[in-house]
Amino acid sequence: MNFDSLYYPYPSQRVAVYAQNGMVATSQHLAAQGGLDILKKGGNAIDAAIATAACLTVLEPTSNGIGSDAFALVWTNGELYGLNASGPSPQTLSLETVLKMGYKQMPKYGWIPVTVPGAPAGWAALSSRFGKIPFADCLKPAIEYAEKGYPLSPVLAKYWATSFATYSEALRGPEFANWFATFAPKGRAPVAGEIWNSPDHAQSLQLIAETKAEALYRGELAEKIDQFSRQFGGYLSKQDLENFSPQWVKPIKVRYRGYDVWEIPPNGQGLVTLLALNILDRFEFAERDTTETFHTQIEALKLAFADGKRYITDPEKMSVKIEDLLSKAYAEERSQLIKETASFPEAGKPTGSGTVYLAAADDSGNMVSYIQSNYMGFGSGLVVPGTGISLQNRGNNFSLDPAAANRLEPGKRTYHTIIPGFLTKDHGPIGSFGVMGGFMQPQGHLQVIMNTVDFHLNPQAAIDAPRWRWIGDRSIELEHSFPPHLAEALARRGHNVNMVLDPYGFGRGQIIWKDQKTGVLTGGTDSRTDGMVACW
Incomplete structure (x- = not known):
């Protein structure tokens, strides 16, 4: 994988790490x-x-x-x-x-x-x-x-x-x-x-x-x-x-810009990331730091979360099929709901059957x-x-609504926030990625993958880039290093914007990518936490 940028143009405490043995x-x-x-x-x-x-x-x-x-x-x-x-x-x-x-x-x-x-x-x-x-x-x-x-x-x-x-x-x-x-x-x-x-x-x-x-x-x-x-x-x-x-379960995936993005199937919420990427694959993004890019990302994520919250639960209790939710036809249908201004998200109806x-x-x-x-x-x-x-x-994630898919039942696995991610291309491994932080996790996965695939940032730069977080309805939180002019532009689009000084609520991630030709490993770990990339 080629990286156009060695650094993200905002303060960072770390640089990408390279090794070949482990x-x-x-x-x-x-x-x-x-x-x-x-x-x-x-x-x-x-x-x-x-x-x-x-x-x-x-x-x-x-x-x-x-x-x-x-x-x-x-x-x-x-x-x-x-x-x-x-x-x-x-x-x-x-x-x-x-x-x-x-x-x-x-x-x-x-x-x-x-x-x-x-x-x-x-x-x-x-x-x-x-x-x-x-x-x-x-x-x-x-x-x-x-x-x-x-x-x-x-x-x-x-x-x-x-x-x-x-x-x-x-x-x-x-x-x-x-x-x-x-x-x-x-x-x-x-x-x-x-x-x-x-x-x-x-x-x-x-x-x-x-x-x-x-x-x-x-x-x-x-x-x-x-x-x-x-x-x-x-x-x-x-x-x-x-x-x-x-x-042991079969991982689920979507094809995004020629890459396969993989997640664990429900009861994990990795499906939310895949739903959002499936929608976003229908748009073109020339630059990362534009109002249009962030607005479209947020709106796609909101639609994906609406479906996730309605349908994700113990897989034996789900009322829809994962393949129907991840179909190209359904993604196209959902993409038409993204307008110029912020919306209230609602779940769709696909056809067919601390961390x-x-x-x-x-x-x-x-x-x-x-x-x-x-x-x-x-x-x-x-x-x-x-x-x-x-x-x-x-x-705690179980619902007490008897009509909810994720309602509490004896011996049932609940909707789960923690999700590991993996990226492949042409049937070969690119590598592992993940972002911790409750319901921030699919949002972090989406942003890290787009930073990597669409905007060609290396692992450390992809992790360090300022993040946004949708918290409900039209409300979003932006990290303190988020460009102010873009925050103002998003507010004009109808988003209720709150700038947050504490970076720790925006997730903490790690990435290891592998060069498919040389085998060289490139790692990054979040500046928002204590971690490190240990290698030899």
Whole structure:
């Protein structure tokens, strides 16, 4: 891939990184180095991704943990594979149960939004199918960091302090005591440069390593989760854990400007990115920084989100076919709805039936796009005593509207925000990309792909470019470095524009591209976070 620009013409803290033997990019520098160490010890990109993911549960607990869900796209042996390691709701939790409690929408904290954690089973599945070295070896770096501790990096400390303030206000009751004991042992959030460790977390990772994750689903850790749940009237049980297994899925794609853009199929929201790109493929964009470009991007994304919010849920419960949503005819129909001024988005009717991201690549042609998350920072606020495991709150995305496609049902997987992305051309890999940040993720994917394909920015420049974010109706937020004259022009088009000083709400991404001729790897990691590209 040719890059017309080495830099984006706005302030950046980083430049693109080049290497040929191996590369790991993620939002925490020690985690990236942990993955690189596995590569240097003979592991492949899949092993490195597992090691990095396990490290991130320790090194960035503000975004993910052992109690997370995960998704992965893996390029190996000339094919792209998808893994859905997201867990379902408990079998004993129903819509009627929650409505009878008086809730109008799913709560954020406590036992009601807790779903089965899928990430550790995902690690084991990746290792079993594609790994090169023993699974237990992949978890050694994470175990060491959990046991011995590490100093907090600046952005991590910021998120930790924010979560501590939020949880101090929101978490009431003895079931939350262990969250504070684990993540605020001094009665406050640790600060940048301060060392934090979690021996319980280390022991849990050790059990997962020794049993290939069986301890979490059918062993000692499952028993502790079940006991904790029963003690406080929770719904997650050892039967829910026993019945879970991750699923290998067929990735979905659209053709955009001669490239194939790949995402995980629902219940992930990667479909939203593909819907928007399918619409945008019907337009021509001569330049990135024009009112017409940004307006058209935003309007296409709004239409895609409207469809996503109406239709995406557990794939076994979807009322429309993905191929109908991604048809060229439907994209053409939707593209006609984009006018000169901002619109209120509505879903169409096709005919026919808190997060961490990492990218890894090795010198054998393997590439991994991987993402895992607890949701809303630390998740539910529940930490299983004696384990260091913070349980996710993914169930918060369920609807309590009985008519909604994504309504709460027992044993159902919810609409999921976390999505890994992958790019290919002419049946060969270009590489892995991802942007973290809740419902910002498909918006970040769209902007990164267009920065790369339409505007020929290298990975670091594509990530660093100022971003926009649609937040609902005609309202958008623009990053502080967004050109003011374009912000004013968008306002004249009918967009409700808000300039935001804090860059962290606009997602945090990583990219690794591979030159199909030379095999040289090019990596970028977001200046909005602490991460790095580790390579050799």
